Amino acid sequence: xxxxxxxxxxxxxxxxxxxxxxxxxxxxxxxxxxxxxxxxxxxxxxxxxxxxxxxxxxxxxxxxxxxxxxxxxxxxxxxxxxxxxxxxxxxxxxxxxxxxxxxxxxxxxxxxxxxxxxxxxxxxxxxxxxxxxxxxxxxxxxxxxxxxxxxxxxxxxxxxxxxxxxxxxxxxxxxxxxxxxxxxxxxxxxxxxxxxxxxxxxxxxxxxxxxxxxxxxxxxxxxxxxxxxxxxxxxxxxxxxxxxxxxxxxxxxxxxxxxxxxxxxxxxxxxxxxxxxxxxxxxxxxxxxxxxxxxxxxxxxxxxxxxxxxxxxxxxxxxxxxxxxxxxxxxxxxxxxxxxxxxxxxxxxxxxxxxxxxxxxxxxxxxxxxxxxxxxxxxxxxxxxxxxxxxxxxxxxxxxxxxxxxxxxxxxxxxxxxxxxxxxxxxxxxxxxxxxxxxxxxxxxxxxxxxxxxxxxxxxxxxxxxxxxxx
Ligand SMILES: *[C@@H]1O[C@H](CO)[C@@H](O)[C@H](O)[C@H]1NC(C)=O
Ligand SMILES: *[C@@H]1O[C@H](CO)[C@@H](O)[C@H](O)[C@H]1NC(C)=O
Ligand SMILES: *[C@@H]1O[C@H](CO)[C@@H](O)[C@H](O)[C@H]1NC(C)=O
Ligand SMILES: *[C@@H]1O[C@H](CO)[C@@H](O)[C@H](O)[C@H]1NC(C)=O
Ligand SMILES: *[C@@H]1O[C@H](CO)[C@@H](O)[C@H](O)[C@H]1NC(C)=O
Ligand SMILES: *[C@@H]1O[C@H](CO)[C@@H](O)[C@H](O)[C@H]1NC(C)=O
Ligand SMILES: *[C@@H]1O[C@H](CO)[C@@H](O)[C@H](O)[C@H]1NC(C)=O
Ligand SMILES: [Fe+2]
Ligand SMILES: [Fe+2]
Numbered sequence: 001x002x003x004x005x006x007x008x009x010x011x012x013x014x015x016x017x018x019x020x021x022x023x024x025x026x027x028x029x030x031x032x033x034x035x036x037x038x039x040x041x042x043x044x045x046x047x048x049x050x051x052x053x054x055x056x057x058x059x060x061x062x063x064x065x066x067x068x069x070x071x072x073x074x075x076x077x078x079x080x081x082x083x084x085x086x087x088x089x090x091x092x093x094x095x096x097x098x099x100x101x102x103x104x105x106x107x108x109x110x111x112x113x114x115x116x117x118x119x120x121x122x123x124x125x126x127x128x129x130x131x132x133x134x135x136x137x138x139x140x141x142x143x144x145x146x147x148x149x150x151x152x153x154x155x156x157x158x159x160x161x162x163x164x165x166x167x168x169x170x171x172x173x174x175x176x177x178x179x180x181x182x183x184x185x186x187x188x189x190x191x192x193x194x195x196x197x198x199x200x201x202x203x204x205x206x207x208x209x210x211x212x213x214x215x216x217x218x219x220x221x222x223x224x225x226x227x228x229x230x231x232x233x234x235x236x237x238x239x240x241x242x243x244x245x246x247x248x249x250x251x252x253x254x255x256x257x258x259x260x261x262x263x264x265x266x267x268x269x270x271x272x273x274x275x276x277x278x279x280x281x282x283x284x285x286x287x288x289x290x291x292x293x294x295x296x297x298x299x300x301x302x303x304x305x306x307x308x309x310x311x312x313x314x315x316x317x318x319x320x321x322x323x324x325x326x327x328x329x330x331x332x333x334x335x336x337x338x339x340x341x342x343x344x345x346x347x348x349x350x351x352x353x354x355x356x357x358x359x360x361x362x363x364x365x366x367x368x369x370x371x372x373x374x375x376x377x378x379x380x381x382x383x384x385x386x387x388x389x390x391x392x393x394x395x396x397x398x399x400x401x402x403x404x405x406x407x408x409x410x411x412x413x414x415x416x417x418x419x420x421x422x423x424x425x426x427x428x429x430x431x432x433x434x435x436x437x438x439x440x441x442x443x444x445x446x447x448x449x450x451x452x453x454x455x456x457x458x459x460x461x462x463x464x465x466x467x468x469x470x471x
Contacts (some may be wrong), residue, residue: 071233086219
C-alpha cells in the first residue's frame with residue numbers, strides 16, 4: 001500500500017512535471033531558431049580510414065623523393081610562403097628552387113631539416129623552406145628534390161592587402177583520412193567558387209585515435225592533402241587531435257607531431273608561439289586562436305590577442321575573421337558548451353571590435369548562427385539569453401571534413417534561437433569576399449554535385465555596413 005501510494009504520488013508529480021515541461025517546450029517552440037535541415041545522407045561508406053597503402057595517399061616514385069608537400073603563408077601579408085616536404089630515407093637536398101611564371105630567373109631558398117621521435121615512431125626528414133620577397137598576385141613555380149625525382153608545383157600569391165580586392169577562402173575542418181575526407185578535398189578542388197587558400201579549422205590526421213598515436217597516420221594524411229595543399233596555402237588552426245599529449249607513452253610534451261610537420265608565420269605576427277597568430281590576405285585580417293593553449297587573462301595568448309585586434313585596420317583589411325577549433329555557438333549535443341571558456345574570455349572583445357565571422361570546427365557537422373552575443377550576463381543580473389546583436393559576428397561551424405569518428409548527428413531540441421541553420425553532413429565551406437561591404441558564404445555537402453550550394457548567406461561587413469541586419 002505504501003508502495004502504491006508513493007508510486008501514485010510520484011506519478012502525479014510526474015504528470016505535473018510533464019505539464020510544466022510541455023509548457024516550457026511550447027514556449028521554446030514559439031521562439032525557436034532557424035532551420036534544422038531534414039536532409040539525411042545515405043550512408044554509403046563506413047567511417048573508416050583508407051588503408052595505409054591506398055593510392056589516395058600519393059607516394060612518388062623514388063625511395064627518397066620529396067613527399068607530403070604542402071605550403072602555408074610565410075609572412076604577415078602574403079609575399080612569403082613556407083614550403084614543407086618530407087624525404088623518408090635521408091636528408092637529401094634541402095633547397096627549393098622557384099621562379100615566377102614568365103621569368104627564366106631561378107631563385108632558391110635553403111630549408112631547415114628536422115626529425116622527431118614519438119613513442120617507437122621515427123619521422124622522416126622534415127624540410128621547411130621560407131621563400132620570400134615574392135610579388136603579389138603572381139604565379140610561381142617551385143621545385144623540390146633534385147635530379148630525375150625532382151617535383152614541380154605552383155601557387156599564386158594573393159593580391160596586396162586592400163579593401164576591395166576580391167578573395168575566396170575555402171573552409172575545411174576535422175578532415176581525417178576516410179573515403180569521405182578524400183571526397184571533401186575533391187569537392188573543394190572542383191567547386192566552381194574556386195577557393196584560393198584554405199582556412200583549416202583544426203583536427204588534421206586523427207592519428208591519435210590509433211594505438212600509440214600511430215604517427216604513420218600523420219604521414220598518410222600529408223600524402224592525402226598534398227593534391228591541394230602543395231598548390232595553395234592551407235592556414236593551420238590547432239585542434240584537440242593535434243595535442244598528442246600521452247605521458248603514458250613517454251610523450252609528456254604536447255603538439256610534438258603537429259609542431260614539427262606544420263609551421264606557421266607566427267613570428268611575423270608578433271606572436272610567441274606557433275599556435276596563435278594572424279595573417280593578412282587580400283581584404284581579410286585573419287586571427288587564428290589556440291583553444292588548447294592557455295588563453296585566459298594574463299596568458300601570453302590573451303595579451304597578444306588584445307594587442308593584435310587593436311592593430312586591425314579596417315580601411316586596409318575590412319574583413320576581420322577569427323578562427324578557433326571549438327565552436328562558440330553550437331547546438332549539437334556533441335561538444336555542447338565546450339566553447340564557453342573561450343566565449344567568457346573573448347566574446348566582449350569580438351563584439352567591441354566588430355569581428356565579422358568566427359569559424360570553428362570540432363563538432364562534426366555544419367551550423368550557422370545569426371549575429372548573436374551573450375555579453376550582458378554578469379552572474380547576478382539574470383540576463384543569460386543570447387541576444388541578436390548587430391555588432392556581433394556570425395558563427396560558422398564547418399567541422400564536417402569527414403573523419404573516422406563520423407558525423408555528430410544528435411541536435412539539442414528545440415533548435416535554439418541563435419542557430420540559423422544546422423545539418424550533419426560532410427562537406428566544405430567557401431567564403432567569397434567581393435568588396436568591403438559584401439561577402440558570400442556557401443556550404444556544400446559532399447552528397448551533392450560540386451556546384452550545388454546547400455546553405456548560403458550574404459554577409460555584410462560590420463565596419464563598412466554595420467546597419468544591415470539581414471543576418
Ligand atoms: C611500435 O609498438 C607497437 C606496440 O608494441 C608495435 O605494434 C609496432 O609495430 C611498433 N612500431 C614500430 C615502428 O616499431
Ligand atoms: C605572365 O604571362 C601571362 C600571359 O601573357 C599573363 O597573363 C600573366 O599576367 C603574366 N604574369 C606575370 C606575373 O607577369
Ligand atoms: C620568411 O621570410 C620573411 C622575409 O624575410 C619573414 O618576414 C618571415 O617572418 C619569414 N617566415 C618564417 C616562417 O620564417
Ligand atoms: C589604414 O590603412 C589605410 C589604407 O591602406 C592607410 O591609409 C592608413 O594609413 C592605415 N592606418 C593606420 C593607422 O595604419
Ligand atoms: C550586474 O547587473 C545588475 C543589473 O544591471 C547590476 O545591478 C549589478 O550591479 C551588476 N553587478 C556587477 C558586479 O556589475
Ligand atoms: C531567444 O529567446 C529568448 C527568450 O525568449 C530571448 O530573451 C532572446 O532575446 C532570444 N534571442 C535571440 C538571439 O533571438
Ligand atoms: C559589393 O559587392 C556587392 C555584391 O556583389 C554589390 O552588390 C555591391 O554593389 C558592391 N559594392 C561596391 C561598392 O562595389
Ligand atoms: Fe576537435
Ligand atoms: Fe574533430
